Amino acid sequence: MHAMQYEITLPADYDMEIIRKRVATRGHLLDAFPGLGLKAYLMRERGGASAVNSYAPFYLWATPEGMNSFLWGPGFQGVVDDFGRPRVQHWVGLGYAEGPASTSAPTAATVRRTPVPEGVEPARSVADAVAEDAAPGVVASAVGIDPSRWELVRLTLWEGPAPADGGDRFEVLHLSAPGRGGLRSGRHW
Template sequence: MHAMQYEITLPADYDMGIIRKRVATRGHLLDDFPGLGLKAYLTRERGAGSPVNSYAPFYLWATPEGMNSFLWGPGFQGIVDDFGRPRVRHWAGLSYAEGPASGAIAAAATRLRLPVPDGVEPARFMEDEVARPVESGVVASAVAVDPSRWELVRFTLWEQPSPQATGDRFQVLHLSEPGRAGLRVGRHW
């Protein structure tokens, strides 16, 4: 499993209805994309619990071929054509879990990024993070790491916005999940 995200920060006065319309008319195009576990079409709106407006899709790829097919194909080129070429963050998957609300439609998401502290054994840190229990209200959750930056990311889909959740908060506009059932549950090493 590979996690991937690009975040497009938009002007403070940007009409976020443009993004909602984009997702409503194009989101379904990845509903059967080969190699994709899931894609959460995410937004944050300034003044609604966020300091910025942004469009920030988050992907869990079941295969590297699927990810590459998207990045070098017409889907990502549409983003480049409309917004310029964003920096694409990528993390190696450590674990995936279906939550107690796995049958629900995800309405919210959180992304918690944590530096792996200097002086700690990386394997022990990863073990501890992967072993954290999945909370009630969680639809699905993934943990991944970028070893070039020693940054861990915990991405969680929620049935409803969770007041106790930490990290950046997003609204889920659409969830494409052609390979979600095939994402391997549990630790990935």
């Protein structure tokens, strides 16, 4: 599994209905995309829990071929054409789990990035991150790592509001999940 996200920060006065309409009209295009485990179309609006407007899709790729097909194909080119080329963050998948609310459609998400501290055994830190229990309301969660920066990332999809202490909070506008059933549960090493 490979985790991937790009976040497009939009102006403070940007009409976020444009993003909602974009996802409503184009989101289904990845509902059967080969090699995609799931894509959560994430958005946050300035005010309340967020200081910025942003569109920040998060992907779990079941195959590297699927990820490459998207990045070098017309799907990502549409993002580049409309918003410019965003920085794409990428993490090696460490673990995936369906949560207690796995049969529900997610409405919220949290993305938490955590550095692996100096002096801490990397394997222990990674194992601890993967072993975190799923709380009530969790639809699914995944953990990945960028070993070039020793940064862990945890995506959690929620059936209701996301907790305030779970990381950056987003609204889920759509979930494309053609390969979700094929994402291997548990740790990935």
